[in-house]
Amino acid sequence: METIIKPNTITEKVLKLIESNFSTLIEGSEKDNAIKAFVSQGVPSRKHEEYKYVNVDQILKDDFVLATQKNISKEQIEHLKILKGAFIAVIVNGVFNEELSQLNNLPKGLIISSISSAAENNKLIFEKHYSRYAEINTDSFVALNTSLAKSGVFINVEKSVIVETPIHIIHVSSANENIIINPRNLIVVDENAQAKIIESYETIDSSSKIFNNALTEIVVCENSIVDHYKIQDENEFGYLLNTTQVVQQKKSLFSTHTFTLSGSLVRNNLNIVLDGEHIETHLNGLYLTNGNQVVDTHTVVDHRKPNCNSNELYKGIIEGKSSATFNGKIFVRKDAQKTNAFQSNKNILLSDDGTINTKPQLEIYADDVKCSHGTSTGKLDADKIFYLRARGLSEASAKKLLMHAFASEVVNTIKIEALREYVEEKITKRFE
Amino acid sequence: MLSIKNLHASIGGKEILKGINLEIKAGEVHAIMGPNGSGKSTLSAVLAGREDYEVTEGEVIFNEKNLLELSPEDRAREGVFLAFQYPIEIPGVSNVNFLKTAINEIRAYKGLDPMDAKDFLARMKEKQKLVELDVKLANRSVNEGFSGGEKKRNEIFQMAMLEPKLAILDETDSGLDIDALRIVSNGVNKLKNKDNATIVVTHYQRLLDYIVPDFVHVLYNGRIVKTGPKELALELEEKGYDFIKEETGA
Ligand SMILES: Nc1ncnc2c1ncn2[C@@H]1O[C@H](COP(=O)(O)OP(=O)(O)O)[C@@H](O)[C@H]1O
Ligand SMILES: [Mg+2]
Numbered sequence: 001m002e003t004i005i006k007p008n009t010i011t012e013k014v015l016k017l018i019e020s021n022f023s024t025l026i027e028g029s030e031k032d033n034a035i036k037a038f039v040s041q042g043v044p045s046r047k048h049e050e051y052k053y054v055n056v057d058q059i060l061k062d063d064f065v066l067a068t069q070k071n072i073s074k075e076q077i078e079h080l081k082i083l084k085g086a087f088i089a090v091i092v093n094g095v096f097n098e099e100l101s102q103l104n105n106l107p108k109g110l111i112i113s114s115i116s117s118a119a120e121n122n123k124l125i126f127e128k129h130y131s132r133y134a135e136i137n138t139d140s141f142v143a144l145n146t147s148l149a150k151s152g153v154f155i156n157v158e159k160s161v162i163v164e165t166p167i168h169i170i171h172v173s174s175a176n177e178n179i180i181i182n183p184r185n186l187i188v189v190d191e192n193a194q195a196k197i198i199e200s201y202e203t204i205d206s207s208s209k210i211f212n213n214a215l216t217e218i219v220v221c222e223n224s225i226v227d228h229y230k231i232q233d234e235n236e237f238g239y240l241l242n243t244t245q246v247v248q249q250k251k252s253l254f255s256t257h258t259f260t261l262s263g264s265l266v267r268n269n270l271n272i273v274l275d276g277e278h279i280e281t282h283l284n285g286l287y288l289t290n291g292n293q294v295v296d297t298h299t300v301v302d303h304r305k306p307n308c309n310s311n312e313l314y315k316g317i318i319e320g321k322s323s324a325t326f327n328g329k330i331f332v333r334k335d336a337q338k339t340n341a342f343q344s345n346k347n348i349l350l351s352d353d354g355t356i357n358t359k360p361q362l363e364i365y366a367d368d369v370k371c372s373h374g375t376s377t378g379k380l381d382a383d384k385i386f387y388l389r390a391r392g393l394s395e396a397s398a399k400k401l402l403m404h405a406f407a408s409e410v411v412n413t414i415k416i417e418a419l420r421e422y423v424e425e426k427i428t429k430r431f432e
Numbered sequence: 433m434l435s436i437k438n439l440h441a442s443i444g445g446k447e448i449l450k451g452i453n454l455e456i457k458a459g460e461v462h463a464i465m466g467p468n469g470s471g472k473s474t475l476s477a478v479l480a481g482r483e484d485y486e487v488t489e490g491e492v493i494f495n496e497k498n499l500l501e502l503s504p505e506d507r508a509r510e511g512v513f514l515a516f517q518y519p520i521e522i523p524g525v526s527n528v529n530f531l532k533t534a535i536n537e538i539r540a541y542k543g544l545d546p547m548d549a550k551d552f553l554a555r556m557k558e559k560q561k562l563v564e565l566d567v568k569l570a571n572r573s574v575n576e577g578f579s580g581g582e583k584k585r586n587e588i589f590q591m592a593m594l595e596p597k598l599a600i601l602d603e604t605d606s607g608l609d610i611d612a613l614r615i616v617s618n619g620v621n622k623l624k625n626k627d628n629a630t631i632v633v634t635h636y637q638r639l640l641d642y643i644v645p646d647f648v649h650v651l652y653n654g655r656i657v658k659t660g661p662k663e664l665a666l667e668l669e670e671k672g673y674d675f676i677k678e679e680t681g682a
Contacts, residue, residue: 384522387574388530390480391590392508392538401533405524405573 010057011042014144017066017180024150025119025184026131034136034146041140050139053325053357054267054296059239064211066148067093067179072204074100077172080202082231082422086168087112093173094181094212095151109161109193111154115186118154125156129188133217134245139269141241145215149184157193157224166196166416171214173202175237178209185216189224196416200231201263203238210234213241220248222276227415228256233426234263236291243269250276250305257413260287260295261426271300274336277307285314286410288430289322289354296325301343303336306366312343315410317403318354325357332364332371339366343373348380348406400431433458433629434499434598439490441478448474450654451490456598459626463640463665464633466651467673472633473517475651476602480514481507494598508534509541511597515587515604517633522574527586528556530574531593538594559592563619580607588619595623600631605639617642637669650676 018035026034043060044051070093077100081088089112090100096114103112111122119126136143153169171183189195197218203210212234220226234240240263248254260266272281287295301310316324326345347356360373380402388398407427414420434456441449448471456462466472478485479492481504492499499507522530536546547555560570563585575583584604591599601620605613620643624630632643640648640662648664649656650673658664658676668676 383520386482386504387516387520387522388525388534389504390508390514390516391530391534391594392505392541393530393534394505394537395503397533397537401525401530402522405522408524 010060011039014043014060015039018147021066021148024148025116030131031147034143037136038140038143038147041143044140050298053323054265054294059211059265062178062209064178064180067181069093069095070174072100072172072174076204077170080170080172080200082198082200083166083168083416083418086166089153089169091153091169091171091183093179094183096153107163109158110163111156112167113154115152115154115184116150122154122156125188129217129219130186133247134215134243141213142215142243145182145184145213148182152184155187157189157195159190160192162194166198168198168200171199171201171212172204173210173212174205175208175210176206180211180213183214187216188219189221189226191221192223194225196227198229198231198419201234201240201242203234206235206237208237209239210237211239215243218244218246220246220252220254222249223251225253228254229414229419230258231423232260232263232266236264238263239265241267246272248272248274248276248279248281251278253280255282258285259423261430263293265294268297273302273304274308274310275304277305279308281310283312284410284413286407287316287324288427289316289324290319291322293322298327300329301341303332303339303341305335306337306339308336309340313410314345315406316347316356317350317406318347318356319350321353323355327359327361329361330371332366332369334365336366337368339369339371341371345375347377349377403431433495435493437491439492440488441474441485442488443485448654449478452656454649454656456629458629461630461632461643461645463645463648464631464651465635465648465665465668467635470651471654472651473602476514476600476633479600480504480512509538513591513594513596513599515591515599515601517602519575519583519587521576523576525574527570527572527574531590534594555593559589562592562622563589564615565589581609581612584608585612585616588616592619592623597628600633602633605634605636613639613642637665640665652676
């Protein structure tokens with residue numbers, strides 16, 4: 001059951017921001033509907049079933065402004081370019097930045113542009129897909145993003161085009177007063193096409209809170225293959241609310257990998273609709289939390305048609321006073337016979353003050369299906385630690401090695417070698 | 433090298449070792465035999481520093497150091513090596529990576545620089561050959577998916593890599609077929625020299641055909657009840673442990 005939340009002062013405050021905003025991607029009745037949806041749902045408090053473990057409303061109690069353009073130099077973001085030779089689209093404080101991006105020599109059949117220019121230049125695709133999948137009425141942050149979004153990245157891989165070069169969207173933010181940003185990306189991979197997409201979330205040079213309500217919609221058309229990555233590595237000023245809305249058509253293959261390495265708060269809403277037969281879906285995730293961090297992952301895998309497979313693996317290591325949540329919903333609709341859906345969530349809790357909430361949720365309405373889920377939370381295995389120490393490793397390095405081993409199951413699902421090395425290095429630093 | 437005096441140890445309030453005395457000199461091989469449950473693995477684990485056991489009495493001196501005061505890793509760095517009776521699998525930790533870390537931490541303890549990558553690889557190759565360990569296995573995760581025999585061989589491979597002063601082999605022979613037994617024993621014998629010592633824990637005489645001990649000790653109910661030359665092992669094999677019970681009145 002959904003909790004109805006009356007407009008409260010925080011919601012009203014945010015509403016004032018919406019009213020002061022102009023030139024959004026959509027105007028008129030569609031925008032009005034989004035605003036209405038936001039107001040009726042409000043900023044969720046911890047009383048909201050889906051936002052029980054994140055105190056978003058407490059964060060938004062502070063004064064925020066809508067982000068304004070910020071001058072960032074090429075040098076400042078050099079270290080955020082993970083892959084040499086990738087196509088790079090840079091979003092600064094929620095706004096697509098052409099100068100910082102590297103989008104020369106795009107192959108025929110690949111469009112990467114700002115989403116606002118796509119709204120004019122690629123009107124047909126834009127109108128067909130924009131805001132058609134992320135539901136304004138079931139999540140107030142989708143409604144908020146839709147009410148406010150004015151910029152982001154648009155990617156279209158045309159029919160039968162195979163893009164080998166990874167496409168990297170860098171979301172970089174920087175603030176000296178509290179800001180709310182609402183980047184909005186639309187990725188459409190047409191029939192028989194293939195693409196590898198990385199989204200990274202970073203903060204630089206900041207002294208104030210950045211509330212990043214980022215939303216990406218991905219359309220994976222018939223028989224296409226999309227390999228998708230999220231690297232979330234914001235600093236203590238980063239409060240990231242990251243919605244990824246995916247729709248898959250028949251015979252498509254979508255793999256997504258989320259690495260949450262830092263940030264004060266990260267809330268992931270990953271929703272995947274399997275809207276055709278013979279679809280394959282992989283969801284992998286790793287969260288490493290420490291200090292007072294809050295990382296909350298909500299995934300929805302919605303099997304709507306028969307003969308599809310989904311496989312989900314999320315792992316977490318929780319240290320300090322941090323808190324991690326994993327809520328994985330799997331729906332198998334009445335029509336979706338012969339579904340195989342598997343889910344696994346494993347956690348290592350290293351401190352007494354850390355919290356892990358894990359909640360698998362399977363709703364199955366078809367009868368001929370194979371579904372399973374499993375969760376575990378434990379400490380590092382004492383026998384393994386002793387074995388390694390008996391060979392001369394210090395307790396600290398034994399633990400480090402075991403944490404790496406635990407994480408490697410997810411890290412090894414990264415198919416882009418340079419990206420895998422980058423993540424490995426980040427993890428090594430993190431464990432030091 | 434090793435001097436154990438009146439060692440008592442218990443777990444969960446239950447006394448397992450009830451006064452062990454044992455003297456081992458460099459260059460010697462000692463066999464410890466005894467029926468199941470007599471405390472052989474407990475003794476091995478206490479020497480390696482397993483914290484689940486509580487030492488309630490006695491002392492252990494290893495090369496002039498009070499062994500019981502050292503952490504498990506410092507014991508290893510001082511040269512104690514335990515080949516586990518049941519080596520565990522550690523998925524995700526590669527043999528190579530783990531041995532490199534182990535060797536370099538042992539070297540750091542001795543004030544030495546990390547081992548050169550080339551030297552490390554050369555040593556890997558040499559020692560793999562010694563225990564006839566498949567290169568593929570050496571590059572895999574520690575013991576993951578290894579057969580029982582492969583795990584035991586991997587223990588001896590690690591021992592060869594670390595070159596300990598005192599090796600304790602806890603039932604390294606159990607679960608080995610004759611070929612594997614020969615390979616493992618051969619490895620142990622080749623590593624033997626006048627400066628190191630070996631404790632071979634077993635409850636079969638079979639292994640001692642290959643690794644010839646200087647002394648045989650019979651551990652029974654937490655005590656060493658008899659010590660003799662290598663022939664004692666044959667006598668035990670022939671007469672069974674009951675004769676010890678009768679002879680010692682244990
Ligand atoms: N973790 C433990 N908790 C309680 N009793 C134990 C534990 N480990 C060993 N023991 C007991 O200690 C005794 C000696 O065991 P062990 O040292 O394994 O013997 P051995 O290796 O000679 O077969 C046995 O009676 C066994 O049941
Ligand atoms: Mg034993």
